[in-house]
Amino acid sequence: MEEQLFGNGGGRKLRDVGGTSGGLGPFLLGFVMAVGGGYLFLEKVTVRTSYWNLFGFNTFGLSLIPLLFGILLLFYNGKGILGWLLVVAGLAIIGAGILMSLDIFFQPTSLFQTLMILVLLVGGIGLIGRSLLPR
Numbered sequence: 001m002e003e004q005l006f007g008n009g010g011g012r013k014l015r016d017v018g019g020t021s022g023g024l025g026p027f028l029l030g031f032v033m034a035v036g037g038g039y040l041f042l043e044k045v046t047v048r049t050s051y052w053n054l055f056g057f058n059t060f061g062l063s064l065i066p067l068l069f070g071i072l073l074l075f076y077n078g079k080g081i082l083g084w085l086l087v088v089a090g091l092a093i094i095g096a097g098i099l100m101s102l103d104i105f106f107q108p109t110s111l112f113q114t115l116m117i118l119v120l121l122v123g124g125i126g127l128i129g130r131s132l133l134p135r
Contacts, residue, residue, distance in 0.1 A: 030127025
């Protein structure tokens with residue numbers, strides 16, 4: 001006799017994942033594989049940053065202008081739409097600038113290691129998806 005989930009008598013078993021009868025075993029195996037593959041993949045990635053350049057000039061200070069002007073308007077009138085729009089636009093510009101200044105590299109590794117990392121990651125995601133489907 002299998003244990004009912006939360007003892008509610010709703011017909012669901014503890015091994016039912018996501019409300020389906022796909023199985024807890026494949027879900028857990030897929031989860032462990034996906035986490036392991038994701039960890040190994042991220043271990044091989046190197047991230048470095050560079051300066052914000054636009055036409056050869058450092059543009060970080062220029063990206064602060066909409067944010068600071070928006071803050072000025074918000075201190076003058078906290079309900080003003082223009083002030084909020086400038087603050088949100090300024091934060092978006094700064095966030096985009098940070099992301100665009102990142103250089104992301106995949107470290108040299110053997111083909112075997114790369115294939116094992118990708119098989120673990122993609123295979124784990126596939127097992128998780130399969131476990132969520134009804135049998």
